[in-house]
Amino acid sequence: RTTGISQRTNHRPIPPRLQPAPVSRVRAAPSPQAIFCNALDELINNFIDPPVLRPSVDPRHVLSNNFAPVDELPPTSCPVVRGAIPRCLAGGAYIRNGPNPQHLPRGPHHLFDGDGMLHSLLLPPAGSDGMAPAILCSRYVRTYRYLLERDAGAPVLPSIFSAFHGAAGMARGAVSAVRVLTGQMNPAEGVGLANTSLAFFGGRLYALGESDLPYAVRVSSDDGDVATLGRCDFEGRLFMGMTAHPKKDPVTGELFAFRYGPVPPFLTYFWFDSDGNKSGDDVPIFSLRQPSFLHDFAITERYAIFPDLQIVMKPMDMVLGGGAPVGSDNGKVPRIGVLPRYATSEAEMRWFEVPGFNPVHALNAWEDGDELVLVAPNVLSVEHALDRMELVHSSLEMVRIDLGSGAVSRTPMSAANIDFGVINPRYMGRKNRYAYLGVGDPMPKISGVVKLDLTLAGKSDCVVARRNFGSTCFGGEPFFVASGEREGEEEDEGYVVSYVHDEGSGESRFVVMDARSPDLDIVAEVLLPRRVPYGFHGLFVSQAELRSQRPLK
Numbered sequence: 079r080t081t082g083i084s085q086r087t088n089h090r091p092i093p094p095r096l097q098p099a100p101v102s103r104v105r106a107a108p109s110p111q112a113i114f115c116n117a118l119d120e121l122i123n124n125f126i127d128p129p130v131l132r133p134s135v136d137p138r139h140v141l142s143n144n145f146a147p148v149d150e151l152p153p154t155s156c157p158v159v160r161g162a163i164p165r166c167l168a169g170g171a172y173i174r175n176g177p178n179p180q181h182l183p184r185g186p187h188h189l190f191d192g193d194g195m196l197h198s199l200l201l202p203p204a205g206s207d208g209m210a211p212a213i214l215c216s217r218y219v220r221t222y223r224y225l226l227e228r229d230a231g232a233p234v235l236p237s238i239f240s241a242f243h244g245a246a247g248m249a250r251g252a253v254s255a256v257r258v259l260t261g262q263m264n265p266a267e268g269v270g271l272a273n274t275s276l277a278f279f280g281g282r283l284y285a286l287g288e289s290d291l292p293y294a295v296r297v298s299s300d301d302g303d304v305a306t307l308g309r310c311d312f313e314g315r316l317f318m319g320m321t322a323h324p325k326k327d328p329v330t331g332e333l334f335a336f337r338y339g340p341v342p343p344f345l346t347y348f349w350f351d352s353d354g355n356k357s358g359d360d361v362p363i364f365s366l367r368q369p370s371f372l373h374d375f376a377i378t379e380r381y382a383i384f385p386d387l388q389i390v391m392k393p394m395d396m397v398l399g400g401g402a403p404v405g406s407d408n409g410k411v412p413r414i415g416v417l418p419r420y421a422t423s424e425a426e427m428r429w430f431e432v433p434g435f436n437p438v439h440a441l442n443a444w445e446d447g448d449e450l451v452l453v454a455p456n457v458l459s460v461e462h463a464l465d466r467m468e469l470v471h472s473s474l475e476m477v478r479i480d481l482g483s484g485a486v487s488r489t490p491m492s493a494a495n496i497d498f499g500v501i502n503p504r505y506m507g508r509k510n511r512y513a514y515l516g517v518g519d520p521m522p523k524i525s526g527v528v529k530l531d532l533t534l535a536g537k538s539d540c541v542v543a544r545r546n547f548g549s550t551c552f553g554g555e556p557f558f559v560a561s562g563e564r565e566g567e568e569e570d571e572g573y574v575v576s577y578v579h580d581e582g583s584g585e586s587r588f589v590v591m592d593a594r595s596p597d598l599d600i601v602a603e604v605l606l607p608r609r610v611p612y613g614f615h616g617l618f619v620s621q622a623e624l625r626s627q628r629p630l631k
Contacts, residue, residue, distance in 0.1 A: 105229060105231045108230065109262070111257075111262060112257075114256075115260075115262065116232070118249075118253045118256075119236075119253060120184065122246055122249050122250060122253070123185035127186065127243070127244075127246030127247075129186045132240075134465055134466055135186035135188055135240035136187075137182065137183040140188070140189055141179070141182075144581060144609060144611055146611065147179050147180070148178065148195075148610075148611055149216075150195075150217055150218060151214060151215060151607070153200075153214075153215045153302045153303050154214050154215070154607045155213055156214050156605055156607050157212075157605055158208065158210070158212065158602060159605045160600065160603035161590070161601045161603065162207060162209055162602055163208040163209075163212070164208065164561070164590065164601065165204060166560065166561045166563065166572065166573070167573065168201060168203055168208065169202070169203035169620075169621030169624070170559075170620040170621045170624065171198050171199060171618070171619050172198070172199045172557065172588065172616060172618050173196055173199075173276055173283075173297065173616060173618075174198075174555075174577055174610070174615070175273060175274060175276055175285060175286075175613060175614055175615060176195060176554075176612065176613020176614045177189065177191060177273040177613070178194070178218070178611060179193055180193050180227065181227060181232050184233050185241050186243075187237050187240060188239035188464075189467070190464075191271065192271065192273060193227075194271050194273030194274070194287060194293075195216055195273070195611075196216070196218075196219060196295065196304050197577065197610045197613070198214070198216070198217075199212050200212060200298075200299070200301075201604075208602070212604045214606050214610075215297075215303055219272040219273070219285045219293050219306055220293075221271060221293060221306075222267040222309065223269050223271060224271075234257065234263060235269060240465075242403050243403075269290065270287045270290020270291070271287050271290070272285040272290065272293045273285075273287050274286055274287045274322035275323060275614060275615035276616070276617040277292070277326070277333070278617065278619050279324075279331070279333045279352075279354055280350065280352070280354015280628075281626055281628035282630075283295050283619060283627060284310070286320065286322040288319055288320065288322045288338070288373065289319050290309070290319050291309050291311055291319060291320060292316075293309050294307040294308055296629075297619065297627075298624075299621065299624035299625050307630045308630055312350075313355075315356040316348075317337075317360075319337045319339070320335050320336075321335050321336050321373070322615070323373065323374040323440075323615075325506060326503070327506065328504045330352060331352030332350060332351055332352055333354075334348075335350070336348065336372070336382075338370065338371075340369045342364060343362035344363070344369040344372075345362075345363040345366045345370075346361065346363065347360070347382060347384075347417065349420075358422065361421055361422065361424060362424065363424050363427060364424065365429065368390055368391075368407075368410075369391035370386050370389065371387055371389035371438075371464075372384060372386070372387070373438050373439070374438065375440060376441075376452055376454070376507075377443065377506070378443050378444050378445045378507050379419070380418065381419055382416075382417045382419050382421075383414060383415070383440070383452055384415040384416075385414055385415075385437050386413040386429070387412055387436045387437075387438070388407050388412055388436050389406055389457075389460060390404070390405065390407045390410065391404055392404065392405055392407075404464055405461075406460050406461045406463070408460075408461070411431050411433050412433065412434065412436055413429045413431050414432050414477070414479065415427055415428070416428045416479065430484060432486055432488070434456075436457045436460045436463075437452075437454035437457070438457055438463065438472075438497075439498065440452065441474070441499045441500075441513055441515075442501050442505065442506065443507065444508050444510070446478075448480060449478050449479060449480050449481065450479045451477070451478055451509070452479070453476050453477075453491070453513065454474070454475065455473065455474050455475075455496060455499065455515070456473050456474070456475045457471075457472050458473055459471055467521050468520040468521065470495075470518070470521050472496060472497040472518070472521070473490055473492065473493065473494075473495075473496075474494075474496055474513075474540070475488050475490055476489045476535045489535045489536045491530060491540040492541050493539065494517060494541060495517065495518040496516065496518065497516060497518060497521065498516040498524065498554070499513050500514050500556055500558050501513050501514070501558065502558050502569050502570070502572065503558070504560060510532065511531060511533055512529060512530065512531060512532070512570045512593075513529070513532060514529050514556045514574050515527070515528055516554065516555055523612065524552055524555070524612075525547060526544060527544070527545045527556045527576065527591065528541045528543065529541070529542055529544070543596050543598050544597070544598065545598035545600075550580055550582035550583075551579065551580045551581070552578070552579055552612065553577060553578040555616060556574045557575050557576065557617065558593060559572050559575060559618045560572040561573070568594075570593050570594050571594060572593050573591060573601070574593050575588065575618065576591075577589075577606075579609055579611075579612070585605065585606070586610045587603050588603065590602040
């Protein structure tokens with residue numbers, strides 16, 4: 079089925095008081111040290127490593143069409159133009175994170191770079207018949223790096239994923255070191271972008287990027303405005319960074335996470351209690367023998383599961399061979415690491431070789447007797463995973479690990495190019511049946527959503543429902559919201575939501591799809607007051623959660 083988003087335009091006018099207002103800022107003159115470093119940056123970017131020589135990281139190409147950044151948008155009314163907002167979404171907010179560079183990059187630019195911007199849609203409250211206007215607000219996460227470059231009026235740090243290549247990368251690193259030594263920046267304050275995902279736990283909402291600590295943010299349940307509260311080290315107990323994909327146990331309320339990096343220990347595991355306090359000591363994993371691009375992981379009721387991929391960090395390749403600091407290692411055999419969930423050391427860590435299995439994202443995992451079951455999209459063209467994403471094909475697989483014998487089996491679940499998947503959050507770490515994933519056409523553009531029935535694994539293609547957005551329409555990662563209207567409801571009783579952009583008309587919409595219908599029928603649409611760029615991961619925060627948000631201590 080190829081029916082796209084609605085073309086109705088009977089939207090209501092935006093109240094004048096909510097229209098965007100221009101913001102002006104007086105910047106201080108740059109210091110002589112900053113002028114010197116800026117000149118060196120221009121020399122490197124114009125003559126040594128001009129982005130035009132590498133189209134895949136040329137900002138004129140990377141930041142084109144709906145990948146182009148937008149300005150901030152204060153709370154702005156937007157109409158429901160189709161159907162009505164379901165009760166389980168009423169008064170809550172759908173928030174999507176993604177990169178949105180505040181300045182035009184001076185040099186090479188990767189899609190993963192760019193300041194984090196939250197696009198938050200506060201939905202009409204219960205009692206409004208689901209037809210009252212929603213409120214869209216787009217705000218930057220006020221990271222240390224965002225504020226530093228805002229005040230400088232230009233980029234200060236080069237792109238992590240694309241600028242540190244060979245001699246030019248070493249030169250950029252030297253310029254960054256000069257900026258540190260001359261007091262232009264303090265890396266101890268964090269250099270991350272908080273542009274990847276969000277998590278709600280312990281009564282707080284966090285914007286996440288794995289190269290830095292979480293940033294606490296707040297979405298107003300009254301007017302929908304988004305504010306950054308600050309960078310969080312959890313009373314001095316969290317260091318350097320945290321994954322952008324922590325896992326929240328739906329029963330205990332605990333949050334499990336990790337960090338990874340280019341120096342030993344390459345992986346460190348930790349967790350938080352249900353009140354959002356960091357629990358116990360960090361668990362360093364020294365059995366991870368080389369730094370891996372460990373973006374995501376999975377949990378079960380008793381275990382944490384870590385993929386060791388063929389995507390690796392190779393800083394010495396940049397220094398000695400003119401290569402990139404992150405790339406693929408085709409000679410490496412991927413592994414899956416299994417650690418007891420409440421381990422205090424890595425003594426019980428077990429590694430299982432799974433040749434050719436490279437999951438950048440994990441969908442879910444659970445225990446089945448003596449076996450562990452992991453469901454994840456496997457990146458088949460791992461050599462293109464970071465630099466040529468349009469060539470990437472991901473195939474969903476189910477991996478079973480027999481903890482007794484050590485045997486590993488794999489079952490493909492669909493031939494489609496699918497990733498950016500979600501499940502009903504109430505089944506995290508438990509056996510579940512249904513999953514919802516974005517269809518790459520090509521990645522990272524999402525042309526539609528598919529629903530899979532995991533019980534069909536090994537019998538047939540697991541896709542049981544599909545929604546294509548339309549020939550010129552593309553969305554992002556879907557998110558599932560349970561209806562929550564009765565006890566014992568079925569796993570797929572609920573709705574799948576996403577932002578969708580029409581590249582033909584230039585309009586962006588928020589769409590709500592019935593998760594149980596064979597065609598994932600659209601039951602509600604909100605016309606947004608301007609386009610929302612393509613981004614990464616989103617989250618729905620209920621009205622009760624919005625009202626329960628706690629301030630920082």
